[in-house]
Amino acid sequence: MPHQNFIAGEWVDAQNGTTDSVLNPATGESIADVPASGAADVDAAVAAAKEAFGTWRTATPRARSEALLAVADAVEADLDTIKQLEMENCGKPAGMIEFEMDLTIDNWRFFAAGARNLSGLAAGEYLEDHTSYLRRDPIGVVGSIAPWNYPINMATWKLGPALAAGNTVVLKPSELTPMTALRLAEITADILPKGVLNVITGDGKSAGDALVRHPGVAMVSLTGSVETGKAIARSAADSLKRVHLELGGKAPVIIFDDADIEAAIAILTDMSYYNSGQDCTAPCRLMAGPRVFDDLVSGLTESVGQIVTGDPFAEGTAMGPVISARQRERVSGMVSRAVEAGAEVTVGGSEIDGPGFFYQPSVVVNPAQDSEIVQREVFGPVVTVQRFSDDAQALAWANDVNYGLSASVWTSDVGRAMRMTAALDFGCVWVNDHIPIVSEMPHGGFKQSGYGKDMSIYAIEAYTELKHVMIKH
Numbered sequence: 001m002p003h004q005n006f007i008a009g010e011w012v013d014a015q016n017g018t019t020d021s022v023l024n025p026a027t028g029e030s031i032a033d034v035p036a037s038g039a040a041d042v043d044a045a046v047a048a049a050k051e052a053f054g055t056w057r058t059a060t061p062r063a064r065s066e067a068l069l070a071v072a073d074a075v076e077a078d079l080d081t082i083k084q085l086e087m088e089n090c091g092k093p094a095g096m097i098e099f100e101m102d103l104t105i106d107n108w109r110f111f112a113a114g115a116r117n118l119s120g121l122a123a124g125e126y127l128e129d130h131t132s133y134l135r136r137d138p139i140g141v142v143g144s145i146a147p148w149n150y151p152i153n154m155a156t157w158k159l160g161p162a163l164a165a166g167n168t169v170v171l172k173p174s175e176l177t178p179m180t181a182l183r184l185a186e187i188t189a190d191i192l193p194k195g196v197l198n199v200i201t202g203d204g205k206s207a208g209d210a211l212v213r214h215p216g217v218a219m220v221s222l223t224g225s226v227e228t229g230k231a232i233a234r235s236a237a238d239s240l241k242r243v244h245l246e247l248g249g250k251a252p253v254i255i256f257d258d259a260d261i262e263a264a265i266a267i268l269t270d271m272s273y274y275n276s277g278q279d280c281t282a283p284c285r286l287m288a289g290p291r292v293f294d295d296l297v298s299g300l301t302e303s304v305g306q307i308v309t310g311d312p313f314a315e316g317t318a319m320g321p322v323i324s325a326r327q328r329e330r331v332s333g334m335v336s337r338a339v340e341a342g343a344e345v346t347v348g349g350s351e352i353d354g355p356g357f358f359y360q361p362s363v364v365v366n367p368a369q370d371s372e373i374v375q376r377e378v379f380g381p382v383v384t385v386q387r388f389s390d391d392a393q394a395l396a397w398a399n400d401v402n403y404g405l406s407a408s409v410w411t412s413d414v415g416r417a418m419r420m421t422a423a424l425d426f427g428c429v430w431v432n433d434h435i436p437i438v439s440e441m442p443h444g445g446f447k448q449s450g451y452g453k454d455m456s457i458y459a460i461e462a463y464t465e466l467k468h469v470m471i472k473h
């Protein structure tokens with residue numbers, strides 16, 4: 001696979017010839033050097049996407065759908081290589097990567113179907129002697145900026161709906177995890193017309209910022225942190241580009257006294273530490289009712305202590321490293337400050353020695369509601385547990401963060417579940433579960449977790465402009 005930018009169907013180096021090293025987080029060693037792209041490379045990629053837009057936008061929905069189905073088939077046929085690249089570049093254990101791969105293929109097929117199923121109000125005479133109808137036109141060149149936690153899956157969430165709707169794309173993967181985006185470009189080179197998908201590597205400050213500011217880019221779609229989302233919204237404001245933001249989360253997990261505690265412990269042990277906790281919807285902010293708090297803490301502490309952490313390629317490994325030395329420092333710093341502020345670590349709480357960026361799966365008990373570890377995203381293998389006194393306090397604490405991506409409610413009382421799901425300010429609320437997602441349902445935040453939806457038909461709509469055509473007769 002070429003370690004170059006993919007622009008207009010050609011593999012090219014950064015115009016200034018510089019490269020960035022890509023690391024394996026399980027060993028700390030370099031696995032590739034890729035272009036450190038800048039404004040000139042962004043220019044070339046946007047020009048290619050603009051050129052391709054003329055024909056891609058007029059391709060029939062059927063033609064676009066068939067192309068996306070062929071992409072899904074190509075990804076499926078290449079799965080062994082994609083998995084290997086993702087495991088090396090992200091430190092994902094073999095045991096957990098299957099779901100992500102299955103979802104990726106299903107997402108492509110869903111978006112292929114969606115290309116043929118856009119909807120709007122029926123055409124009609126809403127004014128005498130005038131016929132009105134709606135069109136959903138593509139927006140133009142989309143600059144897609146992806147994070148490092150699920151590289152191929154996040155690239156799919158960006159590319160699938162944009163391409164289905166008739167846009168062309170310049171994709172910038174995270175500088176930490178560019179490998180599978182390059183592989184995707186390689187295996188789809190004969191499927192998508194030249195310039196429909198362009199991939200440029202590089203960091204946010206140079207390649208990312210140039211893409212956001214480029215006048216030829218009509219829409220920017222980011223999955224990333226709240227800070228980056230704010231920076232991008234500010235830069236995009238100069239040209240009033242459309243902006244689609246999927247940002248961070250700090251999911252509350254409200255476990256009532258009437259919940260099935262055994263089931264909650266089992267599910268949370270899997271899901272809170274899935275992908276080393278580097279998941280924007282991770283169930284990380286546990287709150288337990290007064291009667292179940294002690295059982296929850298002791299049960300979780302015991303089961304989390306048994307999570308097998310280590311070499312992602314070794315059989316039986318459940319959790320790998322975090323993505324980088326910097327990310328591990330962030331996790332470690334937040335746990336230390338929580339302890340200094342009076343919280344207790346019942347399991348984990350330390351870095352793991354040796355090569356690679358490993359941190360122990362950890363449980364932090366009784367942090368204050370206004371403490372950093374409750375209010376800010378850790379994005380690592382750490383959960384907090386707080387004790388609430390009644391439903392009103394649980395709801396108030398749950399909503400008392402700037403984030404609004406996802407939440408869960410654990411109870412055997414249907415009425416209580418209904419009241420809580422209605423009152424929680426989050427884009428997705430699970431009852432008696434946490435994390436399952438499906439292609440048909442939207443994923444996206446309230447509040448500072450961003451705006452715009454991924455997956456579902458609503459994602460495809462987000463990549464269209466609604467046009468009203470009115471004909472006088």
Ligand code: NAD
Nearest residue numbers: 146147148174203204208209224225228246247248249280
């Ligand atoms: P990040 O914000 O550091 O980087 C995301 C992307 O933005 C990268 O490609 C980066 O190069 C680019 N970027 C950074 N600064 C930029 C700038 N000024 N202009 C243009 N591009 C810029 O995020 P990350 O650390 O890669 O990912 C982790 C974050 O992503 C977490 O906050 C997580 O919650 C969030 N996330 C959200 C979702 C969701 O669906 N809501 C999904 C996955 C991850």
